Amino acid sequence: MHKPLLVTDFLDRAREYYGDEEAVVATTGERFTYEQLGERADRLSAALAERGVEKGDRVAVLDPNTHYHLESAYGIMQLGAVHTPLNYRLTADDFEYVLNDAGVDAVIADYEYAEKIEAIRDDAPTETFVTNDAGEVEGDWEDFEEVIRSADPDDYRRPEMDEDDVITINYTSGTTGDPKGVMRTHRTETLHAYLITVHQEIRDDDVYLWTLPMFHVNGWGHIYAVTGTGATHVCTRGVNAAEIFDVVVEEDVSYMCAAPTVLNRLIDYHEQHGVETAGENSVRIATAGSAPPEATIRTVEDEFGWYLKHVYGATETGPLVTTSDARRLLPEGEERFALKKRQGIPYLGTEVAVVDEDGDDVPRDDATLGEIVVRGNQVMEGYWEKPEATEEAFSRRREGWYHTGDLAVVDENGMVSIQDRKKDIIISGGENISSIELEDTLFDHEAVADVAVIPAPSDEWGETPKAFVVPASGDPDDPGVTGDELRAFAEDRLASYKAVRRVEFVETLPTTATGKVQKYELREREWDEEDRMVGEG
Structure with missing residues (x-):
């Protein structure tokens, strides 16, 4: 039997079997059951349909982790429209590019971020603008609550949908030029959600705290998995260590995700205040991005009493494709922490290989470097309207496998450990930052003759952008500009998290004979005291 895999099935199941159970603890203080969540999504579907949104149209959501984002995602997808979540840390110029690249028909934006859309709305193809608090937003915006209040939930009809239809587009951080829209289908999203349900051990009695941004590959699929299992979503408007601990205790949180930088904030706060770390439920936490240092894992598990799962992936791969939570392969005692910080072994139904330049597997000697390539049902359909980039991503070393650009080694048990990056990516606090974009920005300063940006180790962020600047004056002792001035110059032109944090004149x-900058030499020097050249604190 073949039954189409559709993302709408997740909320449908929750409404049928958990309709009267608590679905969402909202940031507004409201609490919604799954039936109420479903009705609000139905009303939004009807309202969007009334405004001309049809199957295949793109609808962007610019929102922190509130109930509005969950309602919007399902309201959009029930129409067969394409959920296009936006990173709220981007600039207005970034949003202009994405809205035009995706041909976005409608935007649903949180009141704190709507002004960035308002600033470029005349340069975008978008016709419908909705916010969750129109009274706080300048310009002609419809109010979310009024929109759904005036809509009849029975007025929309779901179109016929196929599991291979694109249902969401997630934009990368533009690490090699302009951001690319990663197309994900009903099938890829559903299978990825099934995988995290298994590997993250999601159950109907879980209480999930939204510390991971919902815009990050649809919250790593938790908008589906947590919903489909009938668990509870606890929403947030940001990451604050004190509030996280408070909510964990008050709401009996059992599961959440956090980048290593968030783990560090929690550890610092706990050391200073000695707060309670759990309510009645035991807590497990997933982390990804830059690998956490052993000390972080040890503190989270031994002092907080939480169980940590280190996972790995990319926007293009679902994202999650590996886990270090391979308990039969982990030794007892302190030695387990060294293995837990590895990226680990593949998820079920997922093939992960580390290959050499010829596409052959590297030996499992924990020493030979190769590129991580991935094949699995959760891997993207391709890049939105970029067939050449799609072809390149799947064909460089091993045909038909997605090439991550991450360089790794493999141990005797097949556990992967990233050592360096082929691409010029800096992962700072879980966010991808393009060194090329930073270099291009700094080049625009009249006092800069040449510049190379690399990741530098950071206790707080895992890694942080550092610029090596050759001043136009030719004298690094008298560069004609200060590091603070260059940082401010970059911050004025980029999203705040992308700006360079350290400058060395x-x-x-260092260059090759052909004049190409050898960033590897700079990274070697910068990471000389570290175990490997990837941000681990």
Whole structure:
């Protein structure tokens, strides 16, 4: 038997079997059951249909982790429209690019971020603008509550949908040029949600705290998995250590996700205040991005009493494709922490290989470097309207496998450990930052003759952007500009998290015979005291 895999099935199941159970603890203080969540999504579907949104149209959501985002996602997808979540940390110019690239028909934006859309709305193809608090937003915006209040939930009809239809587009961080829209289908989203349900051990009695942004590959699929299992969503408007601990205790949170930088904030706060770390439920936490240091894992598990799962992936791969939570492969005692910080072994139904330049597997000697390539049902359909980039991503070393650009080694048990990155990506606090974008920005400053940006180790962020600048004056001791001025220059032109944090003036940059900057030499020097050249604190 073949039954189409549709993402709408997740909320449908929750409404049928958990309709009277608590679905969402909202940031507004409201609490919604699954039937109420479903009705609000139905009303939004009807309202969007009334405004001309049809199957295949793109609808963007710019929102922190509130109930509005959950309602919007399902309200959009029930129409067969394409949920296009936006990173709220981007600039207005970034949003202009994405809205035009995706041809977005409608935007649903949180009141704190709507002004960034308002600033570029005349340069976008978008016709419908909705916010969750129109009174706080300048310009002609419809109010979310009024929109759904005036809509009849029975007025929309679901179109016929196929599991291979694109249902969401997630934009990358633009690490190699402009951001690319990663197309994900009903099938890829559903199978990825099934996988995290298994590997993250999601159950109907879980209480999930939204510390992971919902815009990050649809919250790593938790908008589906937590909903489909009938568990409870606890929403947030940001990451604050004190509030996280308070909510964990008050709401009996059992599961959440956090980048290593968030783990560090929690550890610092706990050391200073000695707060309670759990309510009645035991807590497990997933982390991804830059690998957490052993000390972080040890503190989270031994002092907090939480169980940590280290996972790995990319926007293009679902994202999650590996886990270090391989308990039969982990030794007892302190030695387990060293293995837990590895990216680990593949998820069920997922093939992960580390290959050499010829596409052959590297030996499992924990020493030979190769590129991580992935094949699985959760891997993207391709890049939105970028067939050449799609072809390149699947064909460089091993045909038909997605090439991550991450360089790794493999141990005797097949556990992967990333050592370096082929691409010029800096992962700071869980966010991808393009060194190329930063270099291009700094080049625009009149005092900069040459520049190379690399990741530098950071206790707080895992890694942080550092610029090696050759000043136009030719004298690194008298560069004609300060590091603070260059940081401010970058912050004025980029999203705040992308701006360079450290600046070192140098006389020259190391180059090859053909003049190509050898960033590897700079990274080697910067990470000399670290175990590997990836942000681990």
